[in-house]
Amino acid sequence: xxxxxxxxxxxxxxxxxxxxxxxxxxxxxxxxxxxxxxxxxxxxxxxxxxxxxxxxxxxxxxxxxxxxxxxxxxxxxxxxxxxxxxxxxxxxxxxxxxxxxxxxxxxxxxxxxxxxxxxxxxxxxxxxxxxxxxxxxxxxxxxxxxxxxxxxxxxxxxxxxxxxxxxxxxxxxxxxxxxxxxxxxxxxxxxxxxxxxxxxxxxxxxxxxxxxxxxxxxxxxxxxxxxxxxxxxxxxxxxxxxxxxxxxxxxxxxxxxxxxxxxxxxxxxxxxxxxxxxxxxxxxxxxxxxxxxxxxxxxxxxxxxxxxxxxxxxxxxxxxxxxxxxxxxxxxxxxxxxxxxxxxxxxxxxxxxxxxxxxxxxxxxxxxxxxxxxxxxxxxxxxxxxxxxxxxxxxxxxxxxxxxxxxxxxxxxxxxxxxxxxxxxxxxxxxxxxxxxxxxxxxxxxxxxxxxxxxxxx
Numbered sequence: 239x240x241x242x243x244x245x246x247x248x249x250x251x252x253x254x255x256x257x258x259x260x261x262x263x264x265x266x267x268x269x270x271x272x273x274x275x276x277x278x279x280x281x282x283x284x285x286x287x288x289x290x291x292x293x294x295x296x297x298x299x300x301x302x303x304x305x306x307x308x309x310x311x312x313x314x315x316x317x318x319x320x321x322x323x324x325x326x327x328x329x330x331x332x333x334x335x336x337x338x339x340x341x342x343x344x345x346x347x348x349x350x351x352x353x354x355x356x357x358x359x360x361x362x363x364x365x366x367x368x369x370x371x372x373x374x375x376x377x378x379x380x381x382x383x384x385x386x387x388x389x390x391x392x393x394x395x396x397x398x399x400x401x402x403x404x405x406x407x408x409x410x411x412x413x414x415x416x417x418x419x420x421x422x423x424x425x426x427x428x429x430x431x432x433x434x435x436x437x438x439x440x441x442x443x444x445x446x447x448x449x450x451x452x453x454x455x456x457x458x459x460x461x462x463x464x465x466x467x468x469x470x471x472x473x474x475x476x477x478x479x480x481x482x483x484x485x486x487x488x489x490x491x492x493x494x495x496x497x498x499x500x501x502x503x504x505x506x507x508x509x510x511x512x513x514x515x516x517x518x519x520x521x522x523x524x525x526x527x528x529x530x531x532x533x534x535x536x537x538x539x540x541x542x543x544x545x546x547x548x549x550x551x552x553x554x555x556x557x558x559x560x561x562x563x564x565x566x567x568x569x570x571x572x573x574x575x576x577x578x579x580x581x582x583x584x585x586x587x588x589x590x591x592x593x594x595x596x597x598x599x600x601x602x603x604x605x606x607x608x609x610x611x612x613x614x615x616x617x618x619x620x621x622x623x624x625x626x627x628x629x630x631x632x633x634x635x636x637x638x639x640x641x642x643x644x645x646x647x648x649x650x651x652x653x654x655x656x657x658x659x660x661x662x663x664x665x666x667x668x669x670x671x672x673x674x675x676x677x678x679x680x681x682x683x684x685x686x687x688x689x690x691x692x693x694x695x696x
Contacts, residue, residue, distance in 0.1 A: 241381055243313030246348055246374035249341050255311030256338040258359065259302055261294050263331045264391040269298045282331065292331035299329050299365055302337035303354045307372055311339055312350065315375025319349055322368040327358070334359040339370070350374045394522040394655045396529045397681040400560065401432070404684035407691050409436040410486050412668070412683075413476035415498055416469050417491035418445035420453040421672050425679035426489060427455055434683040438485060441465055441472045469493040474501035477509055480665050487686050489668040495536070502663055509663040514538070514548040516662050517669065518556055519645045520685050523654040529562060530612075531632045532648070535641025536669065537660065543584050546634065547597060550588055552661035553632045554600040559692035560685065566592075567611035567630030568604025569640070573620055575605060581636035588634070601626050604634070608644075657681035659689065666690055 244253070263282045270276050275295060282292045300323055307316050329335055340353045349371050356365040412435040417423040423446065426437040439446050439457075443464035450457045465472040473493070479485035488509075490498050502509045517536035520529055533553045538545055550566055557564040568585035575586045585604025592602035603626035609616040614628030622628070635641035648654040655677050660667035666686040670679050 241309055241314055241379070241384065243315055243375050243379045244311055245378060246312070246344070246350070246376055249312060249344060249350055249374060251341050251343055253311060253341045254338060255306055256336055257302060257306045257310060258334060258336055259305075260334045261298075261329055261331050263292060263395075264393075265298065266292065266294060266331055267391045267393065268389060269295060269301075273297070294329040294331065294333075296323070296325050296366065299335065299356050302335060302356055303339065303366075303368075303370065306337050306339045306354075307352070307370065311341070311352075312372065312374045314379040314381075315377065317373040318370065319373060320369075320371040321354070322370075324367050326364040326366055329356075329358065329365050335365065342369070344374075348373060348376065390525040390653075393524065394677060394681075396522040397655055397657070397677060397684070400529075400657075400681060400684045400688065401434075403561075404687040405433050407434075407687050409433060410683075410687045410690055411436045411438060411484060412487040412489050412686075413438050413440055413479045413485040414489045415472050415476050415491050416441040416493040417489075418442060418449050419492040419672070420449050421674075422491035422670070423449045423455060424453055425670060425674070425676070426491070427460075428676055429680055429683040430460075432680060432683075434680070434687055435487070435489070437461075437489070438463060438479065440475050440479075441469075441491065469497040470500050473498045474504075474507065477501050477504075477507055480509060481507070485665070486690050487666045487668060488663075489683075489686075490670060492672075495669065498667075499537075499660075502667070509665060509667075511662065511664045513552060513662040514545050515660055516545075516549045516552045517658065517660050518553050519641075520556075520560070520657040520659065520681070521645065521648050521654045522656075522681070523648055523652050525652075528631055529560065530648070530654075531557060531562075532641055532645050533632065533634055535635060535638060535645045536658065537638075539638045541637065543587060546584055546588060547591065548662060550592075550597050550602060550632075550634055551599075553634070554597070556659065556661060556685070556689055557632060558599055559689045562631060564600025564632055565626045565630050566600055566602040566604075566632040566634060567606045567626055568602065568634045569608060569611060570605035570636060571607065573605055573607050573610055573622060579605075581605065584636075585634075600632070603627060603630075606630065608633075655681060657685045659685050661689075 337356045342351045352370045355367045414426045414437045429435045439462045516534045519532040554564040570581040582605040611630040617628035658669040666689045668682045
């Protein structure tokens with residue numbers, strides 16, 4: 239924003255300046271963090287009523303007056319002396335406000351008295367009114383722009399939207415395998431309280447009850463199936479429940495992933511359905527406009543081309559179930575095909591297979607480097623066009639090393655939350671790690687519920 243001030247000698251009574259500002263929910267969080275005012279009335283979905291009043295704090299609205307004074311009139315170099323405020327109405331997130339100031343008189347001491355007002359754009363309703371006395375700048379200031387660090391609010395609006403869509407669905411009966419530690423048990427019970435699943439707890443009953451006692455969980459009414467044998471025996475029992483029609487999903491508890499998957503891969507009693515088992519992280523990354531999916535970062539170690547076909551198709555199917563337009567970026571170290579880099583060759587073949595209809599339901603492009611997959615400017619710099627480059631929302635990694643690193647970088651550096659789901663089985667399999675937050679566990683169940691609903695209504 240180009241800024242130039244009006245010095246004291248130039249100011250004339252009647253001069254006006256104004257500034258429009260759309261109030262967002264993020265503004266309310268930023269103001270609460272900066273001011274220390276954590277009044278729940280001003281924090282979306284935190285007022286305790288189950289609704290989101292999103293009332294903008296009056297002092298946040300008043301700060302728009304300060305913005306006009308400091309950047310427009312008189313502009314840079316202005317300092318406050320005095321401000322009166324009369325609160326006339328309430329502003330809310332989602333509303334556009336108009337802040338305006340007008341010069342009333344100039345004083346011999348170099349101060350200026352100004353009328354100040356904020357109204358709501360649209361109906362013109364007054365929000366606040368008052369007067370300011372400021373020290374006007376005495377010297378000229380002009381600049382093309384003032385650089386400020388970017389701010390990202392660390393909240394997970396995309397997962398919140400998924401939960402809102404999943405809650406009205408019928409509770410999904412879910413076989414929870416070996417929930418005999420506090421994290422896995424609390425995650426399953428939390429999802430049940432949120433109306434996402436009906437858990438069937440499978441494993442050593444004594445250990446499950448001991449975990450409940452440790453965390454103070456109430457197991458009254460919960461179905462517990464005692465399987466005293468090894469962990470894979472509990473996983474086999476979960477598979478049996480799926481075949482009996484008693485379970486529509488499987489959830490990992492406190493056991494190794496290999497022990498969970500081994501019975502599922504059994505040709506007779508397992509859950510195979512033609513495609514390879516693949517894993518998808520559904521990531522809610524603060525600052526991104528939509529969910530980002532990373533695959534495969536947990537199951538297939540060094541997938542060949544045919545495995546990558548299933549990885550891509552499973553991810554596209556999940557994206558469609560979540561209401562996402564699938565745009566698949568197949569990653570490599572470069573965005574051109576290099577026969578010495580197998581991932582670039584595979585990426586080009588996957589892109590062509592999608593063009594020929596061998597992969598269906600989404601746009602697939604590759605090879606793409608990470609930067610030009612997700613950043614439009616980087617894509618255009620390399621001369622890449624199309625609907626995927628710079629806009630990818632599904633990232634297909636070359637192997638488990640790259641995928642695991644990428645997912646954990648998003649979680650621990652970019653403050654993303656990740657929902658984990660195993661696909662390719664006859665039912666969704668919810669995979670959580672012991673370090674997952676409550677939001678990650680809930681989101682994994684929501685993703686599974688939406689995927690299940692899409693398959694059963696297809």
